[in-house]
Amino acid sequence: MSLFEKAGRKFEETKRSFTGGDDAEGDPEYVCRSCEKPVSEDYDHCPHCGDAAVEPVE
Ligand SMILES: [Zn+2]
Structure with a gap:
């Protein structure tokens, strides 16, 4: 795995931690x-x- 792929995967995990949960x-x-x-x-x-x-975000 290249460094860029690793960084990309880390970013996806970070993104998921923001969108998931309550x-x-x-x-x-x-x-x-x-x-x-x-x-x-x-x-x-x-x-x-x-x-x-x-309220919904506008
Ligand atoms: Zn409130």
Whole structure:
């Protein structure tokens, strides 16, 4: 494996760690208007602060 392939694979892993899980950091589709944190789904209530302030990112 070349150095570039190795770096590319590492980047893919880093990218996956951002997009996976509960936190949708990186490319959030929704955001909480109350605490201004990214949310991965269109929750009724924000998983971070509990407010019903989740909106789609424009
Ligand atoms: Zn919130």
